[in-house]
Amino acid sequence: MDELSPYQRDLRDRLASVPVLPAPAPWQPVFESCAAVGGLLGIGFATHPDSGHDLVMVVSTAGHGLFDAVTGERIARDRNPDPESSTPDTASDLTCPGLGPVAGSRVHIAGLFGGGLHATTADGWHVQVVSPVWPHDRVLLSHGSGMPHRDPHGERWWLVFNSLFSELRAVGFSPSGRTLAVATSSDLTLWTRPPAV
Numbered sequence: 001m002d003e004l005s006p007y008q009r010d011l012r013d014r015l016a017s018v019p020v021l022p023a024p025a026p027w028q029p030v031f032e033s034c035a036a037v038g039g040l041l042g043i044g045f046a047t048h049p050d051s052g053h054d055l056v057m058v059v060s061t062a063g064h065g066l067f068d069a070v071t072g073e074r075i076a077r078d079r080n081p082d083p084e085s086s087t088p089d090t091a092s093d094l095t096c097p098g099l100g101p102v103a104g105s106r107v108h109i110a111g112l113f114g115g116g117l118h119a120t121t122a123d124g125w126h127v128q129v130v131s132p133v134w135p136h137d138r139v140l141l142s143h144g145s146g147m148p149h150r151d152p153h154g155e156r157w158w159l160v161f162n163s164l165f166s167e168l169r170a171v172g173f174s175p176s177g178r179t180l181a182v183a184t185s186s187d188l189t190l191w192t193r194p195p196a197v
Contacts (some may be wrong), residue, residue: 030190042111076100117172
């Protein structure tokens with residue numbers, strides 16, 4: 001097995017030692033801390049047809065839920081989805097039927113069964129997952145060319161989430177770039193920002 005280089009060891013130690021910080025402006029947390037979702041399998045994004053808000057669809061062992069990603073309100077719930085389509089692995093494109101205001105559409109779900117969310121936004125925000133102390137995943141948010149190996153923590157990159165107790169399922173931005181989501185096997189954490197003017 002290859003040894004880590006001094007540079008790699010320094011980077012690992014740096015990523016393991018920095019504290020979790022609030023996401024910088026203009027990002028704001030949607031929930032006070034997170035929304036508890038036991039048995040979370042995956043999440044996906046949709047857009048509310050009336051308000052234009054990002055919506056987050058959550059697929060769990062207890063059914064499907066739909067959250068408004070601006071207000072945090074759970075706007076739809078299906079405790080007994082059709083077993084033929086209740087998890088994304090039943091569809092070749094990893095989708096599940098929408099519910100509530102997006103009923104009749106299909107929502108791409110990222111999580112336990114695969115798939116992915118956007119890792120960047122059009123205006124230069126980036127999110128990445130690192131595991132300097134595996135199996136604890138850490139979520140880094142950066143802006144522009146902010147990178148943990150160059151810039152000071154809290155200036156252009158921030159550790160915004162540390163998964164100490166649950167398995168990470170999905171991390172990423174909504175297609176609009178206005179929502180950042182972190183889903184674990186037990187909860188959902190969201191940040192939102194206003195639309196660009």
